[in-house]
Amino acid sequence: ETGVTQTPRHLVMGMTNKKSLKCEQHLGHNAMYWYKQSAKKPLELMFVYSLEERVENNSVPSRFSPECPNSSHLFLHLHTLQPEDSALYLCASSQESGIRGNTIYFGEGSWLTVV
Amino acid sequence: AQSVTQLGSHVSVSEGALVLLRCNYSSSVPPYLFWYVQYPNQGLQLLLKYTTGATLVKGINGFEAEFKKSETSFHLTKPSAHMSDAAEYFCAVIQTGANNLFFGTGTRLTVIP
Numbered sequence: 392e393t394g395v396t397q398t399p400r401h402l403v404m405g406m407t408n409k410k411s412l413k414c415e416q417h418l419g420h421n422a423m424y425w426y427k428q429s430a431k432k433p434l435e436l437m438f439v440y441s442l443e444e445r446v447e448n449n450s451v452p453s454r455f456s457p458e459c460p461n462s463s464h465l466f467l468h469l470h471t472l473q474p475e476d477s478a479l480y481l482c483a484s485s486q487e488s489g490i491r492g493n494t495i496y497f498g499e500g501s502w503l504t505v506v
Numbered sequence: 507a508q509s510v511t512q513l514g515s516h517v518s519v520s521e522g523a524l525v526l527l528r529c530n531y532s533s534s535v536p537p538y539l540f541w542y543v544q545y546p547n548q549g550l551q552l553l554l555k556y557t558t559g560a561t562l563v564k565g566i567n568g569f570e571a572e573f574k575k576s577e578t579s580f581h582l583t584k585p586s587a588h589m590s591d592a593a594e595y596f597c598a599v600i601q602t603g604a605n606n607l608f609f610g611t612g613t614r615l616t617v618i619p
Contacts, residue, residue, distance in 0.1 A: 434607075434609040447606065494552055497549040497550040500548070
């Protein structure tokens with residue numbers, strides 16, 4: 392148990408569906424992240440939020456839409472995805488963003504399959 | 507720009523043998539370095555990290571890593587492999603700016619009984 396909980400753990404969706412991934416952290420952290428993990432590729436940072444404000448967006452397609460209603464919750468809204476978007480989506484949190492050496496804690500991930 | 511290279515996408519060792527997972531980094535500023543482990547169907551768990559101070563860093567589960575600036579390396583070692591060490595291991599370096607961890611492509615460790 393890392394203190395970062397992701398739901399659902401597995402999701403299968405069609406290309407025309409709209410779904411959301413949810414992340415909740417119980418660590419009292421101020422920063423939250425979405426990462427994408429694809430086979431044989433390095434983890435890719437998608438979004439960073441600090442105190443509910445987006446501070447980084449690494450050129451992610453608009454079919455991925457993040458939402459951070461408070462410092463404990465982070466969502467990733469998905470719509471009109473492509474099969475190549477199938478991957479493990481990891482949520483993470485840290486005490487602060489922008490501070491080097493700050494440890495990032497990961498959730499167990501949500502396996503997404505787009506059919 | 508910062509980057510991480512992990513040599514060997516797969517490493518196999520016998521149970522009880524030395525584990526050595528290699529990581530080299532590229533950074534224009536003093537780096538902060540991390541090793542994470544990912545067990546099957548799980549997220550990433552921090553093994554250890556180097557920020558400042560002692561260059562030999564000890565982590566969980568008997569792992570340690572040594573920061574060698576002259577070699578731009580941060581190799582992960584464990585004296586004696588256990589079956590439970592079978593997992594994927596990721597080296598990461600902090601990127602300047604918004605606290606972005608830049609990851610290597612990972613090394614899958616197999617432990618042979």
